[in-house]
Amino acid sequence: MSDMQPRHAASSPRAVVFAAPVGVLVTALASLWALASPVQPLEAASLAPPAFAAVMELPAVVIASEPAADPCAAPVVTAALASGDDSAVIAGFGGADAFRAAVVAGAAPCISLSDPAHVWVVVNKARRLSPENYAPASLAGSGLTTTSRSGTARDDVAAALAGLAAAAADAGAGRIGVNNAYRSYGLQVRTYGQHVRDQGEARADTVSARPGHSEHQTGLAADIVACSPNCTDIHSFGGTPQSDWVAQHAWEHGFIVRYEDGHTAMTGYIAEPWHVRYVGKEIAAAYHAGGFHTLEEFFGLPAAPDYVE
CATH class of the missing domain: 3.30.1380.10 (Muramoyl-pentapeptide Carboxypeptidase; domain 2)
Known part of the structure; x- marks a missing residue:
C-alpha cells in the first residue's frame, strides 16, 4: 500500500466556490447572510439572493447585422450589363427571383424597365x-x-x-x-x-x-x-x-x-x-x-x- 495520501483539493470548499456557477455562489452567500442575522427567522423568503446579484448578470451580446450588398455594385453585374448579357445580369443578382425582388424594392438602380435593349423591358x-x-x-x-x-x-x-x-x-x-x-x-x-x-x-x-x-x-x-x-x-x-x-x-x-x-x-x-x-x-x-x-x-x-x- 502506498504511503501517499489521496488528494482532496477538488472537493474542498474553496475549490467548490470558485468552480461553481455565479448563481450558485450568490445563493450560498445569501444563505450565510441569513444565518448571521439574529433578527430574522429562517424562512424561505430570507434565502433569496440579495439585490446585488443583479449586478453580477452577464450583459446580452448584440451582433450588428451588416447592410445588404448592392447587387448593382457587383463586378459580375457591371460586366454583364456592359456586355449586354441579360442572362448573366440575372445570374449576378442571384437568380430571377432575387432580380425581381430587387427591382420591385427599388434596390436595383442599374436596371431600367424602360430600356428596350433588355428582355425585362416593360412596354404598355x-x-x-x-x-x-x-x-x-x-x-x-x-x-x-x-x-x-x-x-x-x-x-x-x-x-x-x-x-x-x-x-x-x-x-x-x-x-x-x-x-x-x-x-x-x-x-x-x-x-x-x-x-x-x-x-x-x-x-x-x-x-x-x-x-x-x-x-x-x-x-x-x-x-x-x-x-x-x-x-x-x-x-x-x-x-x-x-x-x-x-x-x-x-x-x-x-x-x-x-x-x-x-x-x-x-x-x-x-x-x-x-x-x-x-x-x-x-x-x-x-x-x-x-x-x-x-x-x-x-x-x-x-x-x-x-x-x-
Missing part, C-alpha cells in the same frame, strides 16, 4: 418606348412559316420561336407559324391607323398599340398562328391544340402569353392567346412559378389600362 399604354424610333440591333428569321412580311425578330427571339415550335410539334400539338413579329415604328403607325379606320379609336385601343407603345417594335414579341396543315389567322389560334400547348409550355422556351384572358383591367388589351413575349428563360420560369399573369404585376408596376398622353 403608360410606358412609351424610348427612343420612339427604336429598332433592335439585329433581326433574323425563325425559319417558320410566316403569314405576313413581318416575320423577323431579334436573333435570340427568332431562335427561341423555332425551338418552341419544334417542341410543340414533337409533343403532338401541331405546327406553329408566325403571323408577324418585329414591326417598326412606321409600320405600327399604319397598323394602328387601319384598326382605327375599321373599328374606331376606342375599340382599336383594346386590340392594337398606338405607335411608340408596341411590344412588336422591341423585336421581343410575336403573334403566332396554328398551321394544321394550312396556317390560319391569329383570331383562330385560341382553343387549338397549339394554343393550349403554348399556354402551358411557352415559359420553358423563354416566352409568356402577354395578354391573358381576364386581365384587361391591368393591360388595357383583350385576351390575345397568340401574342407571345420573350423575357428569357430565367424570368419566364420565375413568372410561371410565381403564378403571375402580367408583366406589370411581376415587376410591381401600376395597371395601365389607358393611355396617359
